[in-house]
Amino acid sequence: MDVNKTPSPFRVMCREIYKDKLAFCSLIVFFTVLIGVFIWAALLDTSEVMRQHLLRGNLPPSREFWLGTDSTGRDTFNLLILGTRNSFIIALIVASITSVIGIVVGLAAGYYGGHVDNVVMRLIDFMTMIPTLMFIITMTVLLPNTIRNFGLILTVFGWTGMARSIRMVSLRQGVMDYVKASKTLGSRNIVIMFREVLPNILSFTIVNLTLSIATTMGIETGLTFLGFGPPPTMPTLGLAVANAANPLAMQLRPWLWLPAALVILVMVLCINYVGQAIGRAADARRRRV
Amino acid sequence: MWKMILRRVLILIPQLFALSIIIFVMAHFMPGDALTGLIDPTISPEDIEIMREQLGLNRPLYVRYFDWVTSMLQGDFGRSFHHQRPVVDVIGERLPNTVRLSLVATIFTYLIAIPMGVIAGRYREKIADRAIINYTFFAIAIPLIVFALLNVYLFGFTLRWFPIQGSVDPRLATGTFAYHISRLQHLILPALTMALLGTAGIVNILRSEIIDNENSDYVTTVRAKGAPRRIVYNRHIFRNASLPLVAGFGFALVNLLSGTAVIERIFSFPGMGNLFVQSINGRDFSTANTLIMMYGIIGVVGTMLSDIFMIVADPRIRVK
Amino acid sequence: MSDVLLALRDLRTSFRIQGKYYAAVDGINLDVYENEVLALVGESGSGKSATALTITKLHNENYTRMEGEVLFDDKELLGLTENQLNKVRGRRIGMIFQDPLSALNPLIRIGAQIEESLTFHTDLDASGRKARALELLEAVGMVNPALTYRQLPHQLSGGMRQRVVIAIAIACKPSLLIADEPTTALDVTIQAQILDLLRDLQKETKASIILITHDLGVVAEMADRVAVMYAGQIVELAPAMELFTNPQHPYTRSLLASIPSADKQDDHLHVIQGVVPPLQHLPREGCRFSLRTPWVPENIHELEPTYHEISPGHLVLCTCYKKFTFDGEEAV
Numbered sequence: 001m002d003v004n005k006t007p008s009p010f011r012v013m014c015r016e017i018y019k020d021k022l023a024f025c026s027l028i029v030f031f032t033v034l035i036g037v038f039i040w041a042a043l044l045d046t047s048e049v050m051r052q053h054l055l056r057g058n059l060p061p062s063r064e065f066w067l068g069t070d071s072t073g074r075d076t077f078n079l080l081i082l083g084t085r086n087s088f089i090i091a092l093i094v095a096s097i098t099s100v101i102g103i104v105v106g107l108a109a110g111y112y113g114g115h116v117d118n119v120v121m122r123l124i125d126f127m128t129m130i131p132t133l134m135f136i137i138t139m140t141v142l143l144p145n146t147i148r149n150f151g152l153i154l155t156v157f158g159w160t161g162m163a164r165s166i167r168m169v170s171l172r173q174g175v176m177d178y179v180k181a182s183k184t185l186g187s188r189n190i191v192i193m194f195r196e197v198l199p200n201i202l203s204f205t206i207v208n209l210t211l212s213i214a215t216t217m218g219i220e221t222g223l224t225f226l227g228f229g230p231p232p233t234m235p236t237l238g239l240a241v242a243n244a245a246n247p248l249a250m251q252l253r254p255w256l257w258l259p260a261a262l263v264i265l266v267m268v269l270c271i272n273y274v275g276q277a278i279g280r281a282a283d284a285r286r287r288r289v
Numbered sequence: 290m291w292k293m294i295l296r297r298v299l300i301l302i303p304q305l306f307a308l309s310i311i312i313f314v315m316a317h318f319m320p321g322d323a324l325t326g327l328i329d330p331t332i333s334p335e336d337i338e339i340m341r342e343q344l345g346l347n348r349p350l351y352v353r354y355f356d357w358v359t360s361m362l363q364g365d366f367g368r369s370f371h372h373q374r375p376v377v378d379v380i381g382e383r384l385p386n387t388v389r390l391s392l393v394a395t396i397f398t399y400l401i402a403i404p405m406g407v408i409a410g411r412y413r414e415k416i417a418d419r420a421i422i423n424y425t426f427f428a429i430a431i432p433l434i435v436f437a438l439l440n441v442y443l444f445g446f447t448l449r450w451f452p453i454q455g456s457v458d459p460r461l462a463t464g465t466f467a468y469h470i471s472r473l474q475h476l477i478l479p480a481l482t483m484a485l486l487g488t489a490g491i492v493n494i495l496r497s498e499i500i501d502n503e504n505s506d507y508v509t510t511v512r513a514k515g516a517p518r519r520i521v522y523n524r525h526i527f528r529n530a531s532l533p534l535v536a537g538f539g540f541a542l543v544n545l546l547s548g549t550a551v552i553e554r555i556f557s558f559p560g561m562g563n564l565f566v567q568s569i570n571g572r573d574f575s576t577a578n579t580l581i582m583m584y585g586i587i588g589v590v591g592t593m594l595s596d597i598f599m600i601v602a603d604p605r606i607r608v609k
Numbered sequence: 610m611s612d613v614l615l616a617l618r619d620l621r622t623s624f625r626i627q628g629k630y631y632a633a634v635d636g637i638n639l640d641v642y643e644n645e646v647l648a649l650v651g652e653s654g655s656g657k658s659a660t661a662l663t664i665t666k667l668h669n670e671n672y673t674r675m676e677g678e679v680l681f682d683d684k685e686l687l688g689l690t691e692n693q694l695n696k697v698r699g700r701r702i703g704m705i706f707q708d709p710l711s712a713l714n715p716l717i718r719i720g721a722q723i724e725e726s727l728t729f730h731t732d733l734d735a736s737g738r739k740a741r742a743l744e745l746l747e748a749v750g751m752v753n754p755a756l757t758y759r760q761l762p763h764q765l766s767g768g769m770r771q772r773v774v775i776a777i778a779i780a781c782k783p784s785l786l787i788a789d790e791p792t793t794a795l796d797v798t799i800q801a802q803i804l805d806l807l808r809d810l811q812k813e814t815k816a817s818i819i820l821i822t823h824d825l826g827v828v829a830e831m832a833d834r835v836a837v838m839y840a841g842q843i844v845e846l847a848p849a850m851e852l853f854t855n856p857q858h859p860y861t862r863s864l865l866a867s868i869p870s871a872d873k874q875d876d877h878l879h880v881i882q883g884v885v886p887p888l889q890h891l892p893r894e895g896c897r898f899s900l901r902t903p904w905v906p907e908n909i910h911e912l913e914p915t916y917h918e919i920s921p922g923h924l925v926l927c928t929c930y931k932k933f934t935f936d937g938e939e940a941v
Contacts, residue, residue: 130589134581516695
């Protein structure tokens with residue numbers, strides 16, 4: 001009977017996104033913004049945009065400078081374009097690496113259980129108890145301020161969430177019959193983990209990855225705002241938002257920071273709407289009701 | 290039960306040990322040491338070297354670790370290089386502000402979260418529930434920094450509903466009625482900002498717990514006894530559904546505290562989070578390290594306390 | 610025959626799946642007499658438990674539709690308000706559930722859970738309730754009622770918890786007990802004890818029992834009459850002896866043929882092909898069991914199956930019973 005045939009996870013995912021008008025629109029908005037930003041940014045020269053023109057500082061929006069200029073005379077709009085691109089790339093890379101670490105650690109802990117699980121969980125628990133943000137901040141001033149170090153620090157403290165969720169689902173999968181069946185057939189653990197368990201929790205993993213891109217963008221912004229972001233030669237959304245740290249600029253020149261804040265807001269909401277739809281695809285129980 | 294609580298308390302020891310080791314190692318890589326706090330151009334480098342010897346700074350690492358822990362246990366956290374005063378005094382000034390802020394934020398969080406979670410869980414798929422789900426969705430998605438900035442801009446600058454600088458109006462005399470009112474006014478916006486985002490997780494947990502419990506067998510048993518809806522919810526469902534909240538309390542606390550760094554910075558609020566950012570920026574590491582240690586201890590102990598509450602509250606855990 | 614205690618008329622219970630309602634109980638008519646044990650038999654998914662929960666309207670009304678009539682003591686239940694129903698639940702109709710591990714509130718002491726129904730339905734004061742609770746615990750065979758009274762559910766074994774659930778169900782001396790797979794989750798030796806307990810209690814209280822089970826062994830031991838359910842319908846209804854000696858409906862015969870037995874000469878066990886189709890894909894026309902007997906010619910089924918009375922009190926749905934043969938058997 002073909003009623004028992006289940007569609008592939010990818011098909012389900014597409015269907016869920018397509019069916020959910022909001023998620024579908026979010027996806028379109030997200031990619032439109034992103035593609036636009038990438039094309040525009042390709043036409044810009046970072047060092048040119050970052051060059052200071054002290055004579056034209058603090059200009060209001062005009063035909064020449066769509067979003068005005070900052071206190072050192074840089075074109076805010078161009079900074080925003082570059083910032084959006086850079087922030088997204090940073091978030092994507094950090095989120096991907098933390099996800100891979102999280103998947104490997106979480107799968108191992110959930111699948112093997114016992115001592116492995118115990119040690120991993122103790123570590124993850126400990127890392128959720130300690131003030132991670134403070135450690136991140138301290139690390140950023142101890143290590144040379146390069147973008148690689150910045151990404152590294154975020155990764156070191158960022159993998160626990162993913163590992164915890166993956167462990168939880170793979171713990172459930174570990175006892176399921178198909179894993180037992182595969183074990184009795186003599187498959188090696190590594191093979192079972194990555195060839196059998198991972199595909200089954202794939203959509204769940206993708207949801208987590210999407211959401212963690214959004215979270216990472218938020219963390220980057222916060223850190224840059226506090227003054228502990230990527231090197232100041234690299235424009236990011238956080239750098240634009242950090243203009244608001246100056247109360248005068250915040251109040252009188254909202255064009256410096258408000259657009260960046262809104263870009264973050266829109267991107268993060270779009271990512272979450274899409275993530276939610278994928279999540280529904282991953283969880284058959286929620287799909288039904 | 291007592292055995293389990295004791296075991297849980299004992300786990301604290303390796304955790305605190307690990308925390309102190311991490312901070313000690315980090316401090317080792319930081320420029321400056323206990324003497325940097327005394328920098329004074331009139332003292333020659335030779336004298337400093339002698340003082341280093343006297344203070345034992347040239348002794349092996351493990352001895353210094355031991356000394357460091359001992360002095361901390363005696364309440365000596367070193368001197369702040371930036372403020373030229375003992376770190377304890379510097380932090381002591383800011384502590385009450387952060388405690389007040391966190392306390393008010395926590396109260397707001399639960400005041401918002403519990404009714405919302407209960408309404409959403411009980412009147413599932415009704416309009417109220419839909420609205421609450423959308424709210425939690427936003428609250429989880431939006432980064433604290435963006436939300437805080439928008440709030441400051443909208444309610445602080447544009448509408449002028451709340452003061453947005455500092456912890457109290459500096460023109461008012463300490464201790465007067467107006468002084469306390471001003472202090473409260475300064476707390477509302479930052480605390481509400483944190484609470485509005487912080488509630489989302491709790492609302493979601495509460496909602497799904499209520500739904501899970503509603504569909505569980507024991508609730509059917511209770512309904513089959515002929516229990517009125519009020520008793521089904523108040524006596525049975527809410528009690529079981531609130532357990533995970535207790536378990537998550539420690540985590541919520543850590544979350545709240547790490548939020549204070551960003552919030553205090555945006556509101557120029559003279560608390561510990563702001564102090565931490567300032568001391569890192571000013572390379573005042575003795576203060577920064579003490580703050581990390583404090584936050585770390587609060588996190589570790591807070592989690593332990595919620596685990597112990599859980600052991601007391603949920604009889605099922607006790608059998609294991 | 611004695612009086613009818615409970616009458617189900619055209620009972621239909623539908624669950625919402627992806628926005629549409631599908632009937633899990635699809636037009637059931639059934640009488641339960643006073644002082645009898647009626648067994649409701651069928652595979653998982655046949656709608657037995659859904660029927661049981663519908664009688665006192667215990668389904669979650671957010672995604673369940675309950676239609677038809679439930680006449681209990683000549684009073685219609687489905688039209689009652691929640692408050693009116695609460696006067697019947699627990700007091701006149703007691704319920705016993707399948708999984709004693711999850712049927713008790715884990716945070717509340719056994720004594721308090723038993724006393725709860727007493728507070729709803731009796732005027733007993735605190736000491737009176739406690740005395741009654743201890744009495745009930747003793748009645749369901751607890752060795753040390755005073756100790757159990759103070760214990761929490763997780764401190765008891767599965768069998769003991771099921772006794773507590775039974776104590777709760779009989780606390781207000783109901784005239785009808787609905788036992789939904791009361792022994793399925795228990796070990797075999799415990800199963801026998803619980804069944805003995807139920808039978809003794811039934812003899813003592815003269816309450817009627819609707820016993821829901823998929824275990825024909827339990828039916829043979831307990832039931833006066835049996836209703837066999839398939840896909841939301843009753844396909845055969847007969848006195849227990851009659852059903853075992855003279856089963857008619859193909860489904861009943863398949864069920865009986867699938868019991869392993871020591872004195873059967875067959876060297877292979879009969880297996881019913883396939884499973885009960887999921888609700889959304891259930892055919893709503895014709896004989897619903899025909900899907901699982903593809904070797905049987907189409908024309909022996911009725912297009913709109915009706916009940917046929919074979920002997921007094923023995924009803925069969927659809928005409929296919931007349932010509933049904935197992936796969937490989939010769940038509941008689």
